[in-house]
Amino acid sequence: MKKLTSEFSKIKSIYNTGKDLKLSDFLLLIKSAKLKRFNKGDLIMEAGSHSKEVFYFNNGLARMYVIKENGDEVTVGFRRENQVIGSYDTILFERTNQVYIQALEPTTTLSIDYDTIFEIMYKSPVLMKNLYLVFADLLKTTITRLESFVLLTPEERYFDFVKNNPELVKRIHDKHLANFLGITPVSISRIKSRQTA
Amino acid sequence: MKKLTSEFSKIKSIYNTGKDLKLSDFLLLIKSAKLKRFNKGDLIMEAGSHSKEVFYFNNGLARMYVIKENGDEVTVGFRRENQVIGSYDTILFERTNQVYIQALEPTTTLSIDYDTIFEIMYKSPVLMKNLYLVFADLLKTTITRLESFVLLTPEERYFDFVKNNPELVKRIHDKHLANFLGITPVSISRIKSRQTA
DNA sequence: AAAAAAACTTAACAATTGTTAAGTGCTACA
DNA sequence: TGTAGCACTTAACAATTGTTAAGTTTTTTT
Numbered sequence: 001m002k003k004l005t006s007e008f009s010k011i012k013s014i015y016n017t018g019k020d021l022k023l024s025d026f027l028l029l030i031k032s033a034k035l036k037r038f039n040k041g042d043l044i045m046e047a048g049s050h051s052k053e054v055f056y057f058n059n060g061l062a063r064m065y066v067i068k069e070n071g072d073e074v075t076v077g078f079r080r081e082n083q084v085i086g087s088y089d090t091i092l093f094e095r096t097n098q099v100y101i102q103a104l105e106p107t108t109t110l111s112i113d114y115d116t117i118f119e120i121m122y123k124s125p126v127l128m129k130n131l132y133l134v135f136a137d138l139l140k141t142t143i144t145r146l147e148s149f150v151l152l153t154p155e156e157r158y159f160d161f162v163k164n165n166p167e168l169v170k171r172i173h174d175k176h177l178a179n180f181l182g183i184t185p186v187s188i189s190r191i192k193s194r195q196t197a
Numbered sequence: 198m199k200k201l202t203s204e205f206s207k208i209k210s211i212y213n214t215g216k217d218l219k220l221s222d223f224l225l226l227i228k229s230a231k232l233k234r235f236n237k238g239d240l241i242m243e244a245g246s247h248s249k250e251v252f253y254f255n256n257g258l259a260r261m262y263v264i265k266e267n268g269d270e271v272t273v274g275f276r277r278e279n280q281v282i283g284s285y286d287t288i289l290f291e292r293t294n295q296v297y298i299q300a301l302e303p304t305t306t307l308s309i310d311y312d313t314i315f316e317i318m319y320k321s322p323v324l325m326k327n328l329y330l331v332f333a334d335l336l337k338t339t340i341t342r343l344e345s346f347v348l349l350t351p352e353e354r355y356f357d358f359v360k361n362n363p364e365l366v367k368r369i370h371d372k373h374l375a376n377f378l379g380i381t382p383v384s385i386s387r388i389k390s391r392q393t394a
Numbered sequence: 395a396a397a398a399a400a401a402c403t404t405a406a407c408a409a410t411t412g413t414t415a416a417g418t419g420c421t422a423c424a
Numbered sequence: 425t426g427t428a429g430c431a432c433t434t435a436a437c438a439a440t441t442g443t444t445a446a447g448t449t450t451t452t453t454t
Contacts, residue, residue, distance in 0.1 A: 066348075068348065074347060074348060076344075076347060088336075088337075088340060092333050092336065092337055093337060122322050122326065123322065124322065125319055125320065125321065125322050125325050128322050128325035128326060128329065129319065129325060131329060132325060132328060132329045132332060135329060135332045135333060135336060136289055136332055138336060139285075139289060139332060139335060139336045139339065140285075140289055140290060142336060142339045142340060142343060143285060143289075143339055145343060146339060146342060146343045146346070147273075149343070149346035149347070149379060150271060150273060150346070150376075150377075150379045151263075151265065151271060179347075180347075182346060182347045
């Protein structure tokens, strides 16, 4: 029972549901929740899928990437411990998922199908409000990132990222950071050497 | 009464509320709705404001822009007839608005305070779902725009925009389009001349 | 511990963009 | 109608980035 309670509070914290989640609904969530472990390099999710699985990161780190028509991999985001990830394509756009999620460190996740979450949230305005807040927050992040592309040069974008994510920078490869910032690894190297000079 | 009914259906279409909006709530919305007219060049909203006014464009066209520290204006978006706009800063980020909205054509809007909208939506899960869908849609748009920055070169971004917004391109200045795409007006000129050559 | 693989740096060149400035053309207002 | 202002184009130059490739360092695997 102690374990259940701890899981309950974890679920609550994931979805910011406060005390508006009924125990019966919680049990429904828990019943469908899956604990998964991934090694470094493992794919957590692949393109082509229609899964609406939502992952909560207990620990670890992963990158999201897409593969362009020319075969290039482009990293489009990072997720680390205590963060949540799902496929925008399947959940929001209702189309085939195009994003790969790859563990960059040993990672454990707790996952629940989005439809299950939505079904439960949908019963209560308070829970719907919380789901809405999750999206509002995601929107914030996306707008902020977009602004960095519109307003900053590649070099400024790099320093901005390093300044705002000092701990994350240490855990990821320049290669992945580079195309997350829309530039090449070679260019990152040059930016760094220009700085020290 | 005919006028009220038409306003009612308009409000419904704005917020995709379907038939879940009660007449009493509708009256509350209508009571606070304001019709405004703007001439070309007029500011619809200014930086520094804390207003959570949400504008529906009956007709016309406007651009959103911010002013950078160095004084440069940067166009960050366009809105035209049948579209909705509000301040991300005040509504989402809960901070002072930094975005100017300027009419580029004679424009009429219908506006309602966001808190009023939320108050009414919040009563019903169905309405909350619809509000959530508005955000989901906004998120889609933002993600798509972000992808164009991450995956495309400035030149590709320009042609992509022209292809997807052929009618809008005719109504806006290259100058505004340029910094919306994160490039300079001079560069747009060159891209165009390269194409014809 | 050695070999292989991957990440990072550096260099050279081509291409694009930014910047500044001059010139052309259009629009709007007096 | 003509003048002023604004938008757009073109040109020249500097700076940055992309690309390719070679060399170095680090990490991983055998």
